[in-house]
Amino acid sequence: MPAISQLRAWWAHRPPAAGAAVMATGIVSVGLHLTGYETLSRIALALGSVAWLALAADFVVRLMRERTRWVEEACSPPGLTAVAATTVLGTRLSALGWQEPAEALLALSAMLWPVLLFVVVRHWKRRMPGGVFLVCVATQGLAVLGATLAAAVGPEWLAHGALVLFWLGIVLYGVAFAHFDVREVARGAGDQWIAGGALALSALAGAKLIDAHHVNPYLWNDDDSDVLRSVTVALLVLAFAWYAVLAAAELVWPRPSYDVRRWATVFPMGMTAVAALSVATAVDAPWLKGPGEVLLWISAAAWLAVAAGAVRAMSAAASNSPTDPARAIRSRAPR
Template sequence: MSAPHGPASGSLSPRAWWARRSPEAGAAVLATGILSVGLRLTGHEVLSLIALVLACGAWLVLAARFVTGLLWDRARWMAAARVPGALTAVAATAVLGTRFSDLGRHLLADALLALAAALWPALLIDVVRHWRRRGMSGGVFLACVATQGLAALSGTLAGAQTAAWLAYTALVLFWGGLVLYCVALACFDLRQLFEGAGDQWVAGGALAISALAGSTLLAADDTRLHLWNDDDRGVLRAVTVALLVLAGAWYVVLAVAEAVRPRPRYDVLRWATVFPLGMTAAATLAVGSAARLPWLRGPGQVLLWIAVAGWLAVAVGAARRCAGGRAGIRSTARR
């Protein structure tokens, strides 16, 4: 993921303004969707539904951009599909599916799982082919995020629908996502901690969604499925808790780096800061429930409201940028 380049938004034509809605903006859908999940876990159902409506609206806009680009601007679409940010489409779709499953809308969740699963291999292969050793931004971890998003949705549906095959599929995706994380870490440029425009936070967010996926596998075993024996469950529980601890460690490191070198100016990549904040909160709450660690609920609630504050701050920045861009478009049109 990289910051947008080119002329200022005020000089864009309406068509160019629409074309520059980059795939990284899918992080906004992901951030809002995971806040909806976290708010549900804390009992704030009305706020959760409001966040879900906003996430769905943004998802539909991005889906329209995806389809129109595929049909009428194939070259630009193919170029966009190669950047790591394209994988936010998979992760965001999976997170929305998880939330709809929580609402009992399993058919819709199944459809979103099918869509995310169809997009995942093509986008993942194209993105990974363009990885390079070292020197990459935090977007490199989106390969793990997308994979674990599928694992989390599959695990959630496995428990809801008593489908063992979905649980085993989720388990394969879970371990595969961890392998992708290790490879991505070798490609990540640690200087991004102090230089990144926002997506450096995905380094921690990828571990948080991995912990969330692990919690869904633990929860699925608590249903009538009885998937794992005591040893398997013990290993899965230990790995899930360890992932949450590592995600928390990244959270502290990234927060300190932000304090040492503040970057307050709005960038679309700041949505890639918000979703790890929300993901860490949701993972803390989910792991606390699935691993029977009730004391995690308090820290999870604190982290959730930090994520809500971050979402509001970035949303205000996005609204100002959008208003400035539209004003520039009207000015250009009058000339």
């Protein structure tokens, strides 16, 4: 079965950025759930769950058998997709009412987060690609899942912890922006979109914290609640602005070829849609639901396009020579 062996060889060379595929699929599933397309949402959830299980198994295998490579990959910003993908999946499971699996995923991501965050930040340098914003994405992903579970199962300490992570994520965004090479807007391979997606995820975290306050009005006082609402709306506005800039850049400097980092384009697209839909409910702004649904279908179309590119790339890898089975799709991002 040479094709299967070639595919296994491709998987062995899979870059850490592949975790963004789980993030993209998971957030599209969340958006479809929010707009009432439950069957499609569950199909996306199933795909994302299978991919997450495969990546989680590979994560453990590399940790046990390829320690040097595991450390090398963990030191790069895409390594934080392990945390972000886990929190996105947990958030969707909580929406299904599966609180215990969601709590387990929160615990797992909370254990991974400080370790991966520390090693990634230690290896930062100037003029980095969009993956640098994953420090904010991973942190805000924890805030979203924590606030979601706080609203669902009730512990106040979980909501307060999520609030701390929310503010920390905003600080990390500012630090990451100082290390971001803005020229990536014109030449990035897809992960430049995380610059806007991180803000959209921050807005989603704010919306989830507001929802938790609606469930338990004693979480914080009215002044704190007003500040949270104002910051959440401001974050969404900034996310919309980034979306417009990045979409315009794609038209001016088109990059149609497939790259695994294109999954990091789909995730921010879907996240902006989900943030708009969630903020619309949290701050009672129903007019946001229309733009949110439009953006959701754009992200779904982008998901299909990138998935088709991934399938073509895997087919090309399977037909390549055994000496370089991953040639067609290996990421050009620095490890």
